[in-house]
């Protein structure tokens with residue numbers, strides 16, 4: 001185990017009392033498999049007549065937000081639902097390709113709720129809360145049933161039953177899919193349920209609205225300030241509870257696989273109003289993305305992990321060959337079988353090309369750093385389907401991955417049926433997020449957080465096909481229950497007027513911030529500063545992190561913040577459709593998030609999951625956890641502008657699983 | 667092979683829904699043919715911001731052909747000249763040096779312009795709200811494998827379900843009809859046992875809503891299918907008509 005540095009000991013004393021206990025996290029007592037059932041049988045419920053009197057704001061219409069809004073409205077609550085895009089159907093969840101996990105064991109390959117739970121805990125490198133993860137595995141099966149009932153066209157076998165595929169980090173086949181468009185189909189399912197409620201008038205939809213702040217009255221979340229993106233006007237909305245499902249903050253890196261409007265602003269708003277921001281450093285770098293091609297690049301495109309079922313990853317064995325390829329003198333198809341290094345199969349014989357994402361990403365980086373990378377930049381490896389095509393025929397490969405191959409060809413102008421794809425890791429998902437208790441409530445009463453925006457179930461690394469599962473678990477099957485335990489005490493609270501001073505104050509603060517931004521009138525575009533931030537994040541807070549690098553990042557981010565608040569130029573008016581202003585508001589928050597990520601990564605002197613500190617690795621280059629000192633969720637508490645946040649710790653006690661060094665070799 | 671080209675852009679600019687719009691001409695130099703069309707638009711906007719002018723507003727989000735947000739009418743084609751792709755998947759290698767590119771918003775009575783190239787497609791959501799769902803609540807549904815579905819039916823439903831709701835079909839149609847979009851949803855659900863139950867009722871409700879929202883009639887020109895980035899097939903319209911007739915018979 002790594003030694004604690006001397007400087008840490010003094011800090012230890014002050015952070016000692018800052019502990020979030022099992023009681024704070026509201027984890028029910030009892031055996032793992034009974035916790036959720038016990039919770040549900042003893043929680044408070046709201047009766048139908050009272051439900052009509054209660055309003056719930058749901059921000060976000062991704063898998064988490066749409067499923068929550070629809071389910072709450074079906075139960076009888078009045079729901080106000082917000083999203084940035086012109087339609088709820090366009091939330092970023094739409095882009096998920098590969099699939100969704102569930103413990104159905106339809107394949108009879110030994111799967112079970114316990115195994116899905118265990119794989120998720122292990123995949124997350126023992127940095128997630130046992131009780132939450134078990135519950136996730138428990139409700140996973142209901143999700144599949146629900147989606148089938150909604151008419152989601154999952155892939156089927158010839159006998160008419162549901163088909164499955166395998167994903168990284170698992171030895172069973174438990175991933176349900178709809179071609180390469182699983183996220184689209186699941187979201188359209190949730191969107192249809194939501195649309196049904198909108199049609200009935202039980203959900204009021206606010207598309208092209210962006211949440212700007214959460215309003216706190218007497219210590220409870222009672223509403224939001226949102227900006228109408230068409231008129232630019234700020235508006236106030238009140239409710240008995242606020243649910244935030246605004247997705248992840250991967251776009252802090254500028255280039256990521258996230259959609260352009262994905263952002264971390266709602267998370268920062270909640271953080272500044274007292275919610276803990278937990279494990280910000282845990283970000284996932286996905287191994288199979290199309291490599292960067294030019295400095296005008298606006299985003300990165302993911303090639304689904306499902307491709308690793310049939311594609312084999314390799315680089316040339318000989319440096320000369322790699323150099324010749326980079327110089328354009330050699331083609332990959334000209335390299336003989338014995339001169340190829342299938343490095344994942346070599347290093348991890350048991351899991352081969354299906355090791356978890358963090359492991360696959362680091363292995364690609366290792367090969368490229370060592371000089372074996374391909375493509376004209378040397379920052380790419382091959383994902384080769386020639387064996388699969390030989391084995392299964394081109395038609396089968398086309399049926400499985402046709403849309404992904406087409407996507408690749410349109411971007412790269414290369415035919416992956418003939419030459420291997422080129423891929424490289426890119427930032428994809430953020431495991432960190434707003435801290436929530438077992439009820440998915442943040443540390444602010446009445447403020448709930450669901451989906452990728454919260455920190456809950458994936459620990460330090462998320463397994464493929466588990467984000468869709470978590471988003472829908474939160475929205476369909478968990479929050480609609482747990483929120484009632486809170487709302488049951490709110491039935492006497494009358495609808496709050498948005499003229500209350502707290503609303504006016506919150507609105508004024510947002511207005512002032514916007515005016516401040518508009519007044520800068522400097523010379524730099526928002527994107528040019530965002531790109532700069534992204535490079536710092538990628539270089540120092542990316543796949544390989546070091547103490548020096550993270551300190552540099554913190555310095556550089558300070559400079560970028562300065563540059564932004566003094567030099568940014570936003571054209572147009574604030575009370576108008578103003579895309580540059582939207583981007584500037586989000587960038588201001590990405591800068592805060594970048595800083596939190598670097599701070600958290602610096603604090604965590606161990607390697608676990610997606611967080612790899614180069615100082616802490618095993619002799620053969622694997623992540624070296626330090627359970628003695630770092631078996632906790634790091635929860636950052638805002639203490640005021642320009643001040644250092646406080647670190648609170650939620651210790652992770654493993655009652656049911658025995659912790660091990662992750663091993664994907666044997 | 668990557669090279670760069672110079673372009674003249676004629677872009678529709680319109681300050682607000684009620685303002686009068688007009689084309690503005692811009693010239694762009696050294697655009698890499700490996701750049702995507704929207705990256706080219708980013709470069710234009712970066713240039714405009716540098717000149718302290720207002721950038722061109724256009725819708726986009728996923729930039730990988732799935733969210734259906736991007737919606738540019740390029741040289742007379744929704745989503746541009748290349749086939750089976752959305753605007754965001756279009757690459758500059760489809761254009762040549764010195765070319766003039768005309769960029770307009772979707773033009774349709776049911777999709778009013780909000781600003782520049784951004785239109786309001788809320789009418790599509792309203793059509794879905796009228797019936798584009800299976801009437802089930804969360805919970806209490808049968809096991810996913812309780813009802814086997816023949817693979818070919820499931821695949822056909824999936825093909826219909828791949829509609830991204832972009833509205834290119836409406837923009838391509840001289841009548842501004844939403845039939846391809848609507849029929850894709852009706853087909854998907856009618857093909858599956860779960861959706862079959864209310865298929866006729868659904869078709870009727872959705873068509874009535876479409877008529878109410880100011881979309882035009884379908885005269886089978888097939889322009890929608892030709893421009894649809896997701897290959898949604900005209901056969902869906904035939905299926906919709908069957909469901910619609912069934913509903914009429916029932917009345």
Ligand SMILES: Cc1cc2nc3c(=O)[nH]c(=O)nc-3n(C[C@H](O)[C@H](O)[C@H](O)COP(=O)(O)OP(=O)(O)OC[C@H]3O[C@@H](n4cnc5c(N)ncnc54)[C@H](O)[C@@H]3O)c2cc1C
Pocket residue numbers: 059060061062063064065082083084085088090091092093094095096097098099100182183209210211212245246247248257258259262263265266302428429450451452453464465466467468469471
């Ligand atoms: C390319 C790609 C492929 C993926 N593939 C898979 C996969 O195969 N399997 C898997 O399990 N996971 C996958 N993931 C991860 C998964 O898609 C996401 O984690 C998940 O969809 C997030 O859902 P969500 O509901 O939490 O948030 P999102 O879908 O991101 O939705 C966020 C919502 O919040 C709204 N919003 C955001 N900020 C504001 C604001 N301030 N005000 C108002 N509204 C706001 C947005 O408009 C949107 O409606 C993939 C991710 C990517 C990027």
Ligand code: SF4
Pocket residue numbers: 828829830831832833834835836846847850890893894895896897898
């Ligand atoms: S049918 Fe095709 S063109 Fe029409 S909305 Fe759907 S995807 Fe777009």
Ligand code: FES
Pocket residue numbers: 725726727728729730731732733734735736752753754755
């Ligand atoms: S931006 Fe999503 S489809 Fe084009």
